Amino acid sequence: MAVRHRLIKTSPDTVWAVLADGDKYPLWVVGPSDAEPVRGQWPRTDAAIRYEVSLGPLRVSNETVVRRCEEGSELELEAHAGPLGTARIDIELRPWGEHCLVRVDEHPLQGAGGLLHNAGFEVLIQLRHRAMLRRLARLCEKEEAAQHA
Numbered sequence: 001m002a003v004r005h006r007l008i009k010t011s012p013d014t015v016w017a018v019l020a021d022g023d024k025y026p027l028w029v030v031g032p033s034d035a036e037p038v039r040g041q042w043p044r045t046d047a048a049i050r051y052e053v054s055l056g057p058l059r060v061s062n063e064t065v066v067r068r069c070e071e072g073s074e075l076e077l078e079a080h081a082g083p084l085g086t087a088r089i090d091i092e093l094r095p096w097g098e099h100c101l102v103r104v105d106e107h108p109l110q111g112a113g114g115l116l117h118n119a120g121f122e123v124l125i126q127l128r129h130r131a132m133l134r135r136l137a138r139l140c141e142k143e144e145a146a147q148h149a
Contacts, residue, residue: 002125002129004104004129004130005102005133006133006136007100008099008102008140008141010143011100012094016072016093018140019043019091020071022035022042022047025042025049026051033054034051036050036051037049038050040066043066045067046065048064051063051064062079062081063080064078064079065078065080072093074093075090076088076090083111086111088105088106089106090103090104090106104132106129
């Protein structure tokens, strides 16, 4: 189970606004491009967005579904990765002084991802989470700076 956290130097409200904007999904998640709503209103429960992931010359269409949403504090997603199966991704926001502590917890649910899950796979997830949280922090800090400009 891959768990990673990062202190983002913005308010939890700013971080939530970025997470709640489905159009910004490919800006902070590592891999996706061309995200579009499939159903529902992101980030309400059962809403989904579809996006493409490039794997060399191959482009794979994937989908992420909101399984649980506690507005302003937690977003639980199920990412469908084609033949790799599905993964549960829980993103939790905690106020930390005037900033926001973001905690990401991911583990495979179904398919080959669960069978392949080992210490090496865990390292790859941790690296992806590190990049994802760095991208999320930059985006949120830029959003907050624009609000105060």
